[in-house]
Amino acid sequence: MSFASSSSSSMAPAxxxxxxxxxxxxxxxxxxxxxxxxxxxxxxAQLAGYLDGSEEEPEKDIATKDNDGKxxxxxxxxxTRWIAQDQSVLGxxxxxxxxxxxxxxxxxxxxxxxxxxxxxxxxxVSKARIVHLRTQLNQTRKENRTGQAYFGRIKSLADExxxxxxxxxxxxxISYILAGLDDRYDGFVAAITxxxxxxxxxxxxxxxxxxxxxxxxxxxxxxxVATGIVADIEVAVVVATTSKTADVAATxxxxxxxxxxxxxxxxxxxxxxxxxxxxxxxxxNAKEGVVAAVRDQMLFVRYVAxxxxxxxDVGNASTKNLKDQNGLLEWW
Numbered sequence: 001m002s003f004a005s006s007s008s009s010s011m012a013p014a015x016x017x018x019x020x021x022x023x024x025x026x027x028x029x030x031x032x033x034x035x036x037x038x039x040x041x042x043x044x045a046q047l048a049g050y051l052d053g054s055e056e057e058p059e060k061d062i063a064t065k066d067n068d069g070k071x072x073x074x075x076x077x078x079x080t081r082w083i084a085q086d087q088s089v090l091g092x093x094x095x096x097x098x099x100x101x102x103x104x105x106x107x108x109x110x111x112x113x114x115x116x117x118x119x120x121x122x123x124x125v126s127k128a129r130i131v132h133l134r135t136q137l138n139q140t141r142k143e144n145r146t147g148q149a150y151f152g153r154i155k156s157l158a159d160e161x162x163x164x165x166x167x168x169x170x171x172x173x174i175s176y177i178l179a180g181l182d183d184r185y186d187g188f189v190a191a192i193t194x195x196x197x198x199x200x201x202x203x204x205x206x207x208x209x210x211x212x213x214x215x216x217x218x219x220x221x222x223x224x225v226a227t228g229i230v231a232d233i234e235v236a237v238v239v240a241t242t243s244k245t246a247d248v249a250a251t252x253x254x255x256x257x258x259x260x261x262x263x264x265x266x267x268x269x270x271x272x273x274x275x276x277x278x279x280x281x282x283x284x285n286a287k288e289g290v291v292a293a294v295r296d297q298m299l300f301v302r303y304v305a306x307x308x309x310x311x312x313d314v315g316n317a318s319t320k321n322l323k324d325q326n327g328l329l330e331w332w
Contacts, residue, residue, distance in 0.1 A: 018045050018092040026097040029129065031122035032165030038096055042089060050089045051115040058082050086111050093118075126164045133161050141180045150180065 022037035024030060042048050049055025058078040063071050089111035094102060101118065108114045137157050142150040154177055158168050178189045 018042065018047070018088060022096050026101050026118065026122075028100060028122065028125065029160075030163045031118065031126050033163045034096070038093065042092070047085060047089050050086050050111045053112055055082070055085075057086075057110075090114060129164045130161060130166045133157055133164065137161075137176045138179070140176070142182065142185075151177070154180070 019041045022034070022041075024034060024037060026034040039048070042051065047055075059076050060079050061073045062076040064074055066072050090109075093111060093114050094105075097105070097118075104121070105114045105117050108117060137154065140150075140153055140157065145153070154173060158173050158176075161168055178193070181189055
């Protein structure tokens with residue numbers, strides 16, 4: 001007895017094979033980043049319809065006639081194909097989940113059921129987590145942390161925000177960083193804020209996360225010896241000749257030295273002047289000149305002076321002495 005069947009040409013094209021497991025399996029906290037990893041593979045294999053429902057499940061059996069003309073039921077070849085593809089997607093999803101998530105969906109039998117379940121479970125969790133993380137960012141303060149520890153905390157929270165589906169741009173992260181500095185850094189905050197405004201005006205961006213985090217504080221706040229001994233201002237010279245953010249970096253070395261020390265000798269002031277001179281010469285066009293002027297003037301002079309005023313116990317580092325030592329402020 002022979003049965004009629006659909007021709008292979010009438011069947012929808014089968015999807016491609018799914019790749020290897022993703023690098024970060026689904027947990028209760030990383031749904032958005034997990035989704036961003038698995039979806040390209042599923043779309044690339046032309047199997048996304050098994051998640052969004054557009055690839056509908058065919059009838060399990062279809063009617064046909066045997067050689068005697070009698071109507072009989074046979075297994076629908078389209079259903080067989082659909083089951084194979086659906087289970088392939090289901091297996092891909094399940095093997096990219098951690099055990100804590102897997103146990104919550106183990107009883108589901110189709111790719112769409114699992115997809116809908118994890119979407120419902122974790123989308124709301126991600127939104128709540130974003131609110132919680134934003135609150136933590138608003139409440140994070142540098143206080144007695146080292147620069148590296150402070151930025152590590154901000155960066156960790158920002159990374160968690162990205163995992164929850166809300167990636168922060170550099171400007172947002174810089175805002176959180178500046179907001180967490182205490183009043184000892186008011187001059188620095190004002191200088192960076194003015195620099196950012198100037199950059200927006202002239203279209204020359206230089207204050208980036210890489211600049212502020214990796215070069216500025218993460219490295220240089222830790223130059224200060226833990227016991228409170230004066231920082232090695234010579235570091236400023238090295239930074240001034242090698243770093244794109246030399247002026248900012250050198251300023252922070254000096255600022256931290258003044259926060260943690262009791263003296264700032266004339267030789268150190270001369271070194272700062274040399275470091276500053278090296279950064280000014282790097283500005284070679286009008287736009288860079290505008291930004292450099294704001295940067296140099298505010299970050300070297302205003303901040304150092306304000307930090308000095310705030311520390312009345314710094315004997316040789318008073319504003320008057322700074323003016324007398326090699327004419328630093330007048331030189332500007």
